[in-house]
Amino acid sequence: MDLSSLVDRAGFLTPSARRGLLQGWAAALEGGPPPEPPALPEPWPAVAAGVAEALGRWRGLAVTPEARARLLEDLVTQLHRADTHRQRHPDRPEPPLDHLGVEALLDALSSGPGGEARYGALRGQLGRADPETLRQRALQLARADHAARLAAWERDFWAEALAGLVPTLERKRRALGRIGEALGWGRAWLGLGADWSAGFFTEARWRALEETAARLAEEPALQQLAETLGRWERQAAKAHSLQTTARVARAGHGGRSEVRGLTRGAELERLTPGALAWLAAPETEPLFYLRLAERSLLTYELDSPATLDEPRRRVAPGGAARGPIVLALDTSASMQGAPEQVAKAMTLAVLRVALREGRPCRLIGFSSAHDLDEIELTALPAALPALLDFLARRFGGGTEPGPAVARAVATAAPGADLLLVSDGVFAADDRLREALAARPRGLRVHALVVGEATATVDFADAVWAWRPGARFDEGGLALLRGLSQPPPPGPRSGGPRPG
Numbered sequence: 001m002d003l004s005s006l007v008d009r010a011g012f013l014t015p016s017a018r019r020g021l022l023q024g025w026a027a028a029l030e031g032g033p034p035p036e037p038p039a040l041p042e043p044w045p046a047v048a049a050g051v052a053e054a055l056g057r058w059r060g061l062a063v064t065p066e067a068r069a070r071l072l073e074d075l076v077t078q079l080h081r082a083d084t085h086r087q088r089h090p091d092r093p094e095p096p097l098d099h100l101g102v103e104a105l106l107d108a109l110s111s112g113p114g115g116e117a118r119y120g121a122l123r124g125q126l127g128r129a130d131p132e133t134l135r136q137r138a139l140q141l142a143r144a145d146h147a148a149r150l151a152a153w154e155r156d157f158w159a160e161a162l163a164g165l166v167p168t169l170e171r172k173r174r175a176l177g178r179i180g181e182a183l184g185w186g187r188a189w190l191g192l193g194a195d196w197s198a199g200f201f202t203e204a205r206w207r208a209l210e211e212t213a214a215r216l217a218e219e220p221a222l223q224q225l226a227e228t229l230g231r232w233e234r235q236a237a238k239a240h241s242l243q244t245t246a247r248v249a250r251a252g253h254g255g256r257s258e259v260r261g262l263t264r265g266a267e268l269e270r271l272t273p274g275a276l277a278w279l280a281a282p283e284t285e286p287l288f289y290l291r292l293a294e295r296s297l298l299t300y301e302l303d304s305p306a307t308l309d310e311p312r313r314r315v316a317p318g319g320a321a322r323g324p325i326v327l328a329l330d331t332s333a334s335m336q337g338a339p340e341q342v343a344k345a346m347t348l349a350v351l352r353v354a355l356r357e358g359r360p361c362r363l364i365g366f367s368s369a370h371d372l373d374e375i376e377l378t379a380l381p382a383a384l385p386a387l388l389d390f391l392a393r394r395f396g397g398g399t400e401p402g403p404a405v406a407r408a409v410a411t412a413a414p415g416a417d418l419l420l421v422s423d424g425v426f427a428a429d430d431r432l433r434e435a436l437a438a439r440p441r442g443l444r445v446h447a448l449v450v451g452e453a454t455a456t457v458d459f460a461d462a463v464w465a466w467r468p469g470a471r472f473d474e475g476g477l478a479l480l481r482g483l484s485q486p487p488p489p490g491p492r493s494g495g496p497r498p499g
Contacts, residue, residue: 024048158283182213183352208344208392216345225464226349229325229417229446263301266292270299323415323442324360325350326408327377330422331395332367339423339450340395342466346421346448347391351377360413365390366404367397402432405445405459409435415442420460423451432459 017040025048040048216222262272275297278288291297327350329343347363354361355378365373375386401422408418409432436445436459447460 182209182348183355204392205388209388212341212344212348212391215341216348219342219345221466222342222346223349223352225448226346226353229350229353229419229444260301263299264296265299266295266297267299270302272298272300274298323417324362324413325354326412326416326418327361327363328401328404328408328418328420329363329365330367330401330420330424331365331371331373332398332424333396335395335423335450342450343395343421344391346419347377350419351387354378355380362408363390364404364408366401367395371397372404372407406432406435409439409443409445412440412443414440416440416444418443418445420445420447422447422449424449 020040275288275291278284278291288297327347329347331343335343351361353359359378361377363373363375363377365375373390375383375390377383377387401420401424405418405420412418444462445460447463448466449463450466
């Protein structure tokens with residue numbers, strides 16, 4: 001029987017087929033009635049018949065059950081491995097089939113008890129095998145086979161996991177760039193701590209963000225208006241600022257020299273060898289970049305503070321610090337169309353200013369008295385999903401700005417700027433007047449009226465009007481009250497209408 005050539009042409013053998021072969025060969029070896037032969041693809045029937053014929057010559061011999069079990073296990077295992085190798089590597093030659101002695105065993109069996117002398121020791125081993133020795137050998141082979149199976153499973157698992165991870169990382173990288181550019185931070189922003197679940201990547205969100213950023217680029221006046229928020233405070237603080245010198249301890253790159261411990265981060269110059277090991281293999285390289293984006297790579301914590309004199313500015317009493325920005329946005333149905341786009345672009349412009357200047361920024365969207373949406377815009381990156389949802393949704397509902405403005409005034413910190421964006425014409429009601437009368441010191445109220453309505457916001461310190469089809473620098477966004485002079489000190493319940 002030319003076993004090598006037969007196995008070389010063998011097809012894939014299923015576990016049930018292997019069990020059928022094992023039962024047939026065991027029956028042939030023990031002299032029992034052969035079971036129903038399993039359905040096998042060519043040329044496995046010839047292989048099975050040849051092995052059964054060889055085993056049949058050993059009926060009745062004093063072969064221990066352990067030896068018979070070991071023999072059958074070697075046969076099935078080696079034939080299966082040879083076939084698996086052929087299936088995985090059809091262009092490579094077969095490994096030697098006598099790796100576990102299968103071919104030698106078959107030759108010895110085929111020659112019968114009086115075969116060639118060189119098989120005598122093998123036949124004697126089968127007949128006099130120590131059960132414990134056979135058991136230990138079987139255990140070793142089982143462990144090796146289990147380790148090989150586990151390694152193959154881990155390899156397949158990581159291959160499948162990385163196949164799905166790499167596209168996710170690429171989507172995350174593109175999303176980070178889109179957010180960073182829209183907020184004026186550039187494409188390098190990492191967005192650490194954001195909700196990166198599958199819902200965060202909906203195309204509608206990104207399309208709304210990019211459309212809003214594009215509209216803001218078409219309306220430079222909106223960014224100019226956002227820059228004016230807090231101008232009075234900046235001028236007042238500048239007039240009263242004093243420069244002092246303080247001795248401070250600063251840990252800079254030039255001063256860090258001692259290893260204090262280990263920490264998690266993304267500083268490439270301080271990565272540990274273990275963190276760099278992720279780059280050693282193509283299979284783990286994507287995991288390195290994932291941990292880099294999450295700032296979770298293991299790095300050395302260096303600390304060697306240097307004491308130096310540092311100039312500092314302080315604001316003298318009477319000066320005003322730049323406070324938070326509160327954006328009260330009309331989200332009623334009448335804002336749909338160009339006013340809605342302008343309002344969203346204004347939100348992005350104000351957020352850029354707040355992020356650049358380190359000022360808290362809160363959005364209050366309103367339509368009716370009981371429909372208020374609040375978002376802490378600068379609580380990034382946790383606020384990103386809410387911000388993107390707001391930019392992607394359609395406005396609808398009635399218009400009742402009083403409760404929203406009253407809440408914004410009541411919860412504003414001293415020195416804050418309140419910007420109201422709406423297309424309506426409204427005056428202060430009793431609730432709003434009470435809030436304005438008790439407003440914090442230094443709170444400035446600004447209003448941007450979008451659409452064709454006449455700007456009649458009688459409680460604002462400064463009012464602008466935006467008309468469709470025009471630009472601020474061309475007169476479309478008309479400045480109705482100058483910003484060069486600060487308003488009268490103290491609380492106020494109203495003001496003159498713009499002329």
